[in-house]
Amino acid sequence: MLLSIRDLFCFSHQHTIEKDSTLTTSNNAIRVRSVPDTAIAARLPTTRVVTRIQIRAFSPVPSPGSASTSSTCPSTCSSLLADSIVTVTATSVTSDCSSLTSGTLAKRETIPPQYNGTPHFPILQLDGTLRPPQLSFSGYGSFGGRFVPESIMRFLHELTSAFESAVSDPVFWTEYASFQHARNTPLQMARKLTDLAGGANIWLKREDLNEYGSHKARNIIGQLLLARRMGRAEIVTDCASAKHGNFTAIMCARLNLQCVVVMGADDAQAQQEDVLEMKMLGAKVLTTRTPSGMGTLRAAITEALRYSVCNHETAYYLMGGPIGPNPLPTLTRTFQALLGEEVAAQMHAAVGCQPNALVTAVGSGAGAVGLFRPFLHEPSIRLVGVESAGAAALTEGSVGVLQGARTLMLQNHDGQILDSHSISPDMNLSTVGPEVAHWKESGRVEISTATDADALDGFKTLQRHEGILAGLDSSHAVKRAMDLARELGPGKNLVLLVTGCDAIGMRGLDV
Template sequence: MLRSLQHLLCFSFSQIPSNGIDTTLNGTSNNVIRIIPIRKTVLKAGIPDPRTRELAGPRGVSPVVPFSIDTNSTCTTAYNSDAETTVSFSSGTSYSPSSYPEAPIKPPTTPFENDGTPYVPILQADGTLRPPQISFGGYGSFGGRFVPESIVGFLHELTSFFEVTVSDPSFWTEYATFQRPQPTPLQIASKLTALADGAAIWLKREDQNEYGSHKTRNILGQLLLARRMGRIEIVTDCASAKHGNFTAAMCARLGLRCVIVMGADDALAQEEGVLKMKKLGAKVLTARTPSGMGSLRAAITEALRYSVCNYETAYYLMGGPVGPNPLPTLTRTFQALLGEEVAVQLQGLVGRQPDAVVTAVGSGSSAVGLFRPFLQDTATRLVGVEAAQAAPLAEGELGVLHGARTLMLQNDDGQLLDSHSISPDMNLSTVGPEVAYWKSIGRIEISTATDADALDGFETLQHHEGIMPGLDSSHAVGKAIDLAKQLGRGKNLVLVVTGCDGINMRGLLDV
């Protein structure tokens, strides 16, 4: 049975000599899991976990707990030969995604709903790290675990191992030896502040990380976790080559094999970055969706498939806070150090916490890191900016994709829609379940920016502050300036700045 399942899920490889990339995962019927084309088929499933409790979902949508689906829920599927199949949930009655009643959106001043446990940071004021309080909640009716039965055991093992490991002080001692000696700078953007004539704009300089990636905290933490588990191979999805380069470099230092899956279009646009990954010892695979898109969505799908086929030896390092439980929890635990650094740094600089924090939102890595330490402090506004044509928080509907229930761009039949963004990291039709939950309760504010807005943001930071930012964070520059004007003088705003992408800049400026 297991062999049959692996035969069904595993993709085949074919060499392509023309573009220099190792392997292509073509979007053919051999590589894509299809659901039998029968409409209104009722499916019921449940994988209970004793540590979880039922959480109320949005109005009109059935409750979902991590690891299980309420037995009163129905799962309707629709089939399209040229699209990935998503699954949408309703309570008792079949709804198309467009007919879901909207979840009540609360004003941003509403206190964050939680279990009453105060947030305890990992990073202390003196710069030391302490084991965190582990929580697998905070997703409301989002999240869950919708995966092949063959890897459920591994996910349970990972959950237990993670809980024990991050509670061990020796793990954080080891983490500190590989982490950069100082947090990335938090610096005042004096010219941007003058331009806004309002709140002080502070830049969290994630571009100063190795290779300019804002995901280094999560990548490092999970690689150390994988090594302690005895895993010898790391597989990860990648959009911007800067994340793949950091992962490949750290795998080389830790003696781990590295497999990086990129969308075919992203890989072709970043050939130098791909070559650098390969020189660092990584094996690079490329992927496309059935509709032909070679973006992050295809990379996540094929990286998940690779991990299913090699679950006994491979560790899936999810690039963002997406995927089945506990993968989003792992990501948010390590990425929260980003927001914790901001809190400690601004407290030391001005003696107070920020009035607003702003970041671009693709899959949600920066958002879960920056926002989480401030969730319970409603005096701090949490502002995310999506790409206008890849905005599941602003325009998405409920569904299940990549092993979790979240918001995604889909048509009336529940088929995933293609997305577009000038930034590889922002070009995704879905978002992490925790960020989706925060949006559903009104704790975070979401806006969108076009490609032209992103290029304007890129040039604004370049001309006013002498910084070459990533195209993802460039989406949020205009919003940060507008928000600073709105907040007024005497307030403080923090904007995350990522490293410049290895994409042909002349071509971008001609767009």
């Protein structure tokens, strides 16, 4: 019976995969340097004594000549946040007049509520150990669920059990923290962008400085360690922007795991050099299309799911975003939430309070669940997501079931999935993660859209004013971030998530 079920779901497996022998290489890929070791982002312990923790963070200084700075909380912060102001010492000034602060963080008695609730992430203790998070599979409202064939239900149960065991084990988090890529990326004051907007201070969370510029590095590392813990030797992952596939391939090589990267045929053709690099790192690359002819992320996810169904006894499916059947979205958000925790700690180190708003592009929702989740229960903090106008599942979609979960998606009146379009491979998806759909339905997250032209303008803005070659996904959110900064006004703080540059041919870029 099991073989019959597997045959049923795998009957078209060979027909959807295309050969990629036509992929060639060039010498024009843009690469960024690896981030130096920095202190692990941590939430402050709840003891009521003054303690000191070594930190590294970006913070503003009054003038280029300052030798040290004492962070003070603006009047716009709540009194509770003001009670947790941090003092930073031993500041050195960089050439762009921002300061790279390396010193001690003095904790006061009162701490913000988001530092004292039920966490979904590890917490660094004073002795250097990590206290495991309290795990929760809730938070999806009427969305989410598990809509899958019976043949992989056993694997999903096994995955849930292994995940619960791993996140409650300090040894797992100690190994996780040992990887350089699980450390902080800088939070940088965008002075020129702030002056251009003429409003709130704009801070850039520099995920582009991760290896290969992937903002999903925390999730990739966590799930690969989980897969190895489960005894799975083969990793299969969907891929749109090649920076995700390349980082997965290089981590699989370091952990001695086999890597299978599934890409839409169109995305692979547009990123030929990076596809070749994945192969050089030992990854097996499969390309695919949907029946409608779209060779994009939607096709890659569908084929990766099919591959994992056919090989569920040996393969581990590393979902690229917070989508798919339970518990896959929970896995992603647990690891990705460390991104938002870094921002919380870095903002306290820089200005003494939390940001007034956070902005990120939304494709499947990996950036959103990472950046927003630690701030969900602070209603005064605005959470703003920006979709691609041609793939606006949150804005124009309706409720349905796709790729194993109930969520919002682009579909016609007959329930047929509509094709999407975006200049960014990561944004070109007809659906979105169930948790982000719940946030949109509940009104906690503000959603707007940006066209391809807006994304190109955002790319040029970051390039010309800040010297950053950003990903086309995060470029969608630049204009909205500047508009929101003007709306918030001077004295407030806004954080924009920046991802790494896509190595694809982009018509219209004047660089």
